[in-house]
Amino acid sequence: MSVKHTILICAGGACISSGEESVKSVLEEELKKNDLEDSVRVVQTGCMGSCNLGPIMIVYPEGVFYQKLKPQDAKKIVEEHLLKGKIVSSLLHRGPTGKVEPHAKEELPFFTEQVKIATRNLGLIDPFNINEYIANDGYFALEKVLKSSPEWVIEEIKKSGLRGRGGAGFPTGLKWEFTRKAPGDEKYVICNADEGDPGAFMDRSVLEGDPHSVIEGMEIAGYAIGSHHGYIYVRAEYPLAIERLNNAISQAKRYGLLGENILNTDFSFDIELRIGAGAFVCGEETALIQSVEGLRGQPVQKPPFPAQKGVWGKPTVINNVETLANIPVIINKGAEWFASIGTEKSKGTKVFALSGKINNAGLVEVPMGTTLRKIIFDIGGGIPNGKKFKAVQTGGPSGGCIPAEYLDTPVDYESLTKLGTIMGSGGMVVMDEDTCMVDVARYFLQFSADESCGKCTPCREGTRKMLEILDRIVEGKGKMEDLDMLEELALTIKDTALCGLGQTAPNPVLSTLKYFRDEYEAHIKEKRCPAKSCKALIAYQIDPNACVGCTACAKVCPVGAISGEVRKVHEIDQEKCIKCGSCYEVCKFDAVKKVDAVDLKLNIKNE
Amino acid sequence: MPTILDTDPRYEELDKYIDQVKEKKGMLIGVLHKAQEIFGYLPIEVQHHVAKKMKIPESTVYGVVTFYSFFTMKPRGKYQIKVCMGTACYVKGGQKLLERFREELGVQGDEPTEDGLFSIQEVRCLGACSMAPVVLIGERDFHGRVTPDMIPKIIDEYRKKEGKKK
Amino acid sequence: MKVMSLEDLQRIKEKFSKDLKLRKPKVRGKIVVGIGRHEEKDKVERILKAIWDELEKNSVNDIIVTQSSGTEFHEAEPTVKVQIEENESVVYGHVDEEQARRIVKEHIINGKILSDILVKGGKA
Ligand SMILES: Cc1cc2nc3c(=O)[nH]c(=O)nc-3n(C[C@H](O)[C@H](O)[C@H](O)COP(=O)(O)O)c2cc1C
Numbered sequence: 001m002s003v004k005h006t007i008l009i010c011a012g013g014a015c016i017s018s019g020e021e022s023v024k025s026v027l028e029e030e031l032k033k034n035d036l037e038d039s040v041r042v043v044q045t046g047c048m049g050s051c052n053l054g055p056i057m058i059v060y061p062e063g064v065f066y067q068k069l070k071p072q073d074a075k076k077i078v079e080e081h082l083l084k085g086k087i088v089s090s091l092l093h094r095g096p097t098g099k100v101e102p103h104a105k106e107e108l109p110f111f112t113e114q115v116k117i118a119t120r121n122l123g124l125i126d127p128f129n130i131n132e133y134i135a136n137d138g139y140f141a142l143e144k145v146l147k148s149s150p151e152w153v154i155e156e157i158k159k160s161g162l163r164g165r166g167g168a169g170f171p172t173g174l175k176w177e178f179t180r181k182a183p184g185d186e187k188y189v190i191c192n193a194d195e196g197d198p199g200a201f202m203d204r205s206v207l208e209g210d211p212h213s214v215i216e217g218m219e220i221a222g223y224a225i226g227s228h229h230g231y232i233y234v235r236a237e238y239p240l241a242i243e244r245l246n247n248a249i250s251q252a253k254r255y256g257l258l259g260e261n262i263l264n265t266d267f268s269f270d271i272e273l274r275i276g277a278g279a280f281v282c283g284e285e286t287a288l289i290q291s292v293e294g295l296r297g298q299p300v301q302k303p304p305f306p307a308q309k310g311v312w313g314k315p316t317v318i319n320n321v322e323t324l325a326n327i328p329v330i331i332n333k334g335a336e337w338f339a340s341i342g343t344e345k346s347k348g349t350k351v352f353a354l355s356g357k358i359n360n361a362g363l364v365e366v367p368m369g370t371t372l373r374k375i376i377f378d379i380g381g382g383i384p385n386g387k388k389f390k391a392v393q394t395g396g397p398s399g400g401c402i403p404a405e406y407l408d409t410p411v412d413y414e415s416l417t418k419l420g421t422i423m424g425s426g427g428m429v430v431m432d433e434d435t436c437m438v439d440v441a442r443y444f445l446q447f448s449a450d451e452s453c454g455k456c457t458p459c460r461e462g463t464r465k466m467l468e469i470l471d472r473i474v475e476g477k478g479k480m481e482d483l484d485m486l487e488e489l490a491l492t493i494k495d496t497a498l499c500g501l502g503q504t505a506p507n508p509v510l511s512t513l514k515y516f517r518d519e520y521e522a523h524i525k526e527k528r529c530p531a532k533s534c535k536a537l538i539a540y541q542i543d544p545n546a547c548v549g550c551t552a553c554a555k556v557c558p559v560g561a562i563s564g565e566v567r568k569v570h571e572i573d574q575e576k577c578i579k580c581g582s583c584y585e586v587c588k589f590d591a592v593k594k595v596d597a598v599d600l601k602l603n604i605k606n607e
Numbered sequence: 608m609p610t611i612l613d614t615d616p617r618y619e620e621l622d623k624y625i626d627q628v629k630e631k632k633g634m635l636i637g638v639l640h641k642a643q644e645i646f647g648y649l650p651i652e653v654q655h656h657v658a659k660k661m662k663i664p665e666s667t668v669y670g671v672v673t674f675y676s677f678f679t680m681k682p683r684g685k686y687q688i689k690v691c692m693g694t695a696c697y698v699k700g701g702q703k704l705l706e707r708f709r710e711e712l713g714v715q716g717d718e719p720t721e722d723g724l725f726s727i728q729e730v731r732c733l734g735a736c737s738m739a740p741v742v743l744i745g746e747r748d749f750h751g752r753v754t755p756d757m758i759p760k761i762i763d764e765y766r767k768k769e770g771k772k773k
Numbered sequence: 774m775k776v777m778s779l780e781d782l783q784r785i786k787e788k789f790s791k792d793l794k795l796r797k798p799k800v801r802g803k804i805v806v807g808i809g810r811h812e813e814k815d816k817v818e819r820i821l822k823a824i825w826d827e828l829e830k831n832s833v834n835d836i837i838v839t840q841s842s843g844t845e846f847h848e849a850e851p852t853v854k855v856q857i858e859e860n861e862s863v864v865y866g867h868v869d870e871e872q873a874r875r876i877v878k879e880h881i882i883n884g885k886i887l888s889d890i891l892v893k894g895g896k897a
Pocket of ligand 1: 168284285320500
């Protein structure tokens with residue numbers, strides 16, 4: 001019997017976490033029960049990108065996109081769609097107003113505005129199946145490269161204008177050329193899959209959804225620079241990526257597409273996995289090299305650069321996952337094609353991980369030069385619950401926050417740097433009016449201070465000092481002089497720290513000071529947190545006009561600070577309250593309010 | 608006070624692994640991952656064993672164990688509750704989850720609960736930002752979009768699981 | 774099985790790309806509703822609904838309908854772009870629900886271009 005339907009199920013990280021596996025097992029059971037096993041093909045794919053809609057299933061040939069599935073929904077799809085040919089409209093995605101019902105993935109704005117190069121196979125092929133990778137032109141670039149000279153490959157990558165996607169944006173072709181020309185009997189390729197920036201999951205999705213593209217990219221890099229050995233350095237937090245990479249490596253070896261005499265030529269290349277152990281600084285290239293060697297991951301002074309002296313003291317190319325995933329497509333479609341996408345100095349596309357206060361959290365790939373507004377509002381679907389956009393954070397702990405007035409900025413390496421942030425690896429965390437920008441700055445600084453390896457003083461001591469000041473400010477104990485002090489410390493650390501971690505750690509503070517200085521001043525001068533988020537500066541109060549006396553808040557309060565009888569107005573004892581916010585979350589009548597603690601004290605005094 | 612004796616049979620499994628990878632360079636971190644998988648943690652006597660077996664100075668092993676946050680020298684709970692402190696989780700209330708877990712379990716830091724069932728860990732971004740805030744229990748159980756009032760139920764789930772086993 | 778040559782790769786590709794082809798919906802064409810200003814989202818929704826409704830009434834199910842912001846023709850928004858197979862795309866301007874229904878009936882179903890609301894393309 002021939003296949004009548006193909007069903008794609010997203011097996012990306014988010015979908016798995018929201019129960020994809022049980023949906024799939026019910027689906028398979030139902031197919032078996034209805035004798036549809038031969039006419040319906042079920043394929044698990046990598047991340048489709050629309051992570052907040054998971055678990056997701058697409059049924060072809062109709063191309064119907066079913067979302068937020070529960071295990072029992074799989075039964076409905078089998079009975080209605082597969083057997084009766086009726087679309088199950090209750091499982092379709094609703095438009096922003098909840099009315100319009102697009103059927104196909106190709107009709108959702110989230111997908112139509114994207115251009116997929118690095119993520120071309122995500123949500124399309126089965127990451128466990130090398131044949132499907134080959135079917136979508138996989139390993140053809142490797143074959144082409146092996147027939148050409150390494151110099152041609154480097155020239156092609158240089159002409160494409162590809163720049164590193166791991167953060168710094170260094171031209172990839174140049175990096176390869178330096179490494180090729182560096183003297184050394186042995187050379188190495190390292191894939192940086194440490195993806196440490198909080199709020200970033202692009203690399204994870206590529207590794208899990210299309211591991212062969214990274215392997216092929218590494219082999220091409222190896223051929224170009226004259227190397228026979230590669231390492232993939234993956235963080236231990238990504239067990240699924242490790243599993244799929246291991247599987248892909250052994251498949252490629254079995255096919256003779258990795259290992260000795262690849263594609264029956266005299267080129268040999270081998271790949272080993274190295275698992276990180278939870279140190280952010282290991283994403284920095286010199287620290288990463290230490291860690292690959294099994295040592296403490298502390299950065300070392302550059303120069304010498306890894307291109308001259310890398311792992312085991314040999315010339316080494318280090319490239320990010322996404323950078324490598326672009327390589328096969330550039331070789332297949334040509335440098336000119338790639339260079340025709342993007343802006344003058346930033347070519348191609350960039351994958352972003354959208355998260356935070358945004359409707360369509362997930363993975364998106366767009367041409368360089370796409371505006372922030374388009375990414376956040378058209379693709380990302382804007383801010384939930386009718387709240388106002390306040391800022392978007394890019395570049396993780398090395399980046400900064402961009403306020404609303406710059407939403408029309410076309411995103412590329414240069415434009416973001418001009419705004420005081422960086423492209424970084426592609427995390428975009430959206431913040432709304434409830435997010436306190438001082439607290440965000442404090443959060444990132446805490447992160448950098450914790451992750452500082454301690455080797456150089458400016459980073460180790462400087463970030464601590466800055467953190468102390470920020471801690472004071474969010475507690476309402478800051479002074480105006482503190483702001484000058486912060487700036488001075490920030491600039492000193494930027495200039496004197498040993499590695500990129502320290503040099504960029506002050507960016508979140510500098511950018512928020514630049515765009516949200518009024519919030520800092522409100523904390524210091526008025527002891528108010530404008531976003532009503534800093535615990536020390538707010539209090540919870542019950543609005544007597546809104547409270548219906550349902551007792552939900554009193555029940556949930558962990559410290560018994562709320563009193564009141566059924567159907568009577570409740571009250572919070574401010575002395576006992578620990579400001580956990582449980583009452584605020586549980587109240588269905590919006591009767592629990594966050595207020596500025598300073599106002600409360602005034603009231604009490606006046607009484 | 609060595610808690611793992613020299614004669615512990617689990618050393619055999621570890622030694623077998625070390626013999627397998629001996630030929631490769633720079634395998635210390637990999638070996639320590641394996642050791643922690645076997646013993647649950649890396650007390651000093653296990654570190655000494657690794658050092659001797661791999662012919663690496665004890666100080667180097669100790670240096671690596673203390674550098675990486677994944678390695679622990681203290682035992683952890685049977686179920687490790689990993690509360691994500693990534694940016695997305697943080698802006699969506701991850702800190703509150705942490706506080707509630709501590710309160711419910713009556714622990715301050717990363718020490719295990721008295722019954723040895725749970726320990727709490729603040730972890731770096733788990734890359735599940737679209738479901739923020741998230742909590743990972745053990746290696747695979749992801750809980751997404753968690754609110755503090757869901758926590759007692761989550762803990763109960765695991766307690767029940769244990770109860771059944773007994 | 775070892776892959777020894779380009780021919781081997783091509784053989785695998787041929788065999789398995791059939792599977793991949795089944796993972797694309799069968800479509801004949803595309804309608805894109807374009808509007809730049811966000812405050813007019815309602816209008817887009819109404820136009821979209823009209824198009825969907827008209828397509829369904831006439832049992833047309835090989836047309837994809839999407840929306841887009843920032844079209845080239847700001848002054849003519851809301852616009853509707855129609856692309857059938859490989860033909861040059863056609864853009865209509867100042868479209869309301871009525872016109873949207875006409876576009877489906879005349880252009881999509883009968884292949885006739887509506888010259889009175891044309892902004893770009895299609896020699897009328
Ligand atoms: C503190 C720090 C952390 C970094 N983390 C990562 C990371 O997680 N992934 C990554 O690809 N690059 C990271 N980088 C950048 C790398 O040092 C390096 O520039 C990059 O891997 C080079 O690859 P590319 O040219 O392909 O971008 C980090 C840099 C610094 C300073």
